[in-house]
Amino acid sequence: MSKFSLKNKVAVVTGGGSGIGEAISLTFAQQGAKVHILDFNLEAAEHVVSQIKKLESSAEAHKCDVSNQKNVFEVINGILKTENINILINNAGIAHVGNIEAVEEADLDRLYNVNIKGVYNCLKAVIPSMKSHGGGVILNLASIASSVGLSDRFAYSMTKGAVLTMTYSVAKDYINDGIRCNSIAPGRVHTPFVDGFISKNYPGREAEMFEKLSKTQPIGRMGSTQEMADLVLFLCSDEAGFITGSNYAIDGGFVTLNG
Structure with a gap:
């Protein structure tokens, strides 16, 4: 058995149709997981699924707006009808450039709905099943913006700070249910x-x-998307079984070496 195997694991990856989410989906499939890709862009998700199937691995694409709780619950419950979800990757997110003067109320609402409420919706949909089946692993995509001040990232930083603290909260609340919850904090990828x-x-x-x-x-x-995916793979593997409630910087030294 190779290290970091995800054989017989079922993973849900939000925003898995492009970027970091695509790299995570492909990496998980290579390591034996069945991957469910949830993405607002169904065509992009289906393209990644087609790549995974060329690897003779299993994957499904689902059109999903993570900001819509009804939509999220429908998709997750549809998956749970046939199999348990062992791993949840909350990767879907959007960006915004601007200081508070440049952030309109509509911008703030849009960022909140995807980056915060989207994570909340997926957590709420998946955790009860993980609890009832002996546990699971949750990995959230935070950011260096959740730890340090960045110029012109007011709304984005707010949302990623929330992702980080949601990570800590879930890790604390569900440690006795066998659920591990961590986050990674990428720099510029x-x-x-x-x-x-x-x-x-x-x-x-x-x-x-x-x-x-x-x-x-x-x-x-x-950084490369593959470097992000490799860290996520480790944190979601059984080899990382002693790790929960942690946030991992993967930022080329940005946070600690820019002082």
Whole structure:
């Protein structure tokens, strides 16, 4: 048996159709898990499922708006009719750039609904089943923004701070039910979102801005989605069975070495 095997495990990955979520979904499948990808973009989720099936692994795509509790419960309960959920990855999230003066009420509501309420909805849908089946593992995507002040990230930082404290709360409340809950705090990761942000805001200066943003990490580059997925794999594996209520920085030294 190889280390970090997820054989016979069933995992739910929100936002699994792209970026970090896609890397997590593919990595979990490679390690033997059956993966349920929940994504607002069903086409993207189905594309990842098709990649997983080429690996001769099992996966299903589900269109899901994590901010809609009824939708979340319908999808999760549909999965639970046929199998238990062993792992929940709360990855789905959206970003916003701006200080408090640039954040309108609609922006705040949108960020809250996806990044906070979306995590709450998935936790609430999955935890009762985990309790009744002897436990499980929950991994939330926090951010360096949950630990340090970042310029022009008022609304985003608020939501990721909430994700971090939800992680601690769930870990504390359900430790005796065999449920482990941790989070990771990525720094800047090279995803399609980053490329889109640069091309939209700095047309003609893409290479320059990519280099500039990369150097904000002390290590000198952005992280890769696969590096995020590998840490998530470890924390969700049986080898990490002694770890709960922890937040893991994976940020190229940003939080501790930028002082």
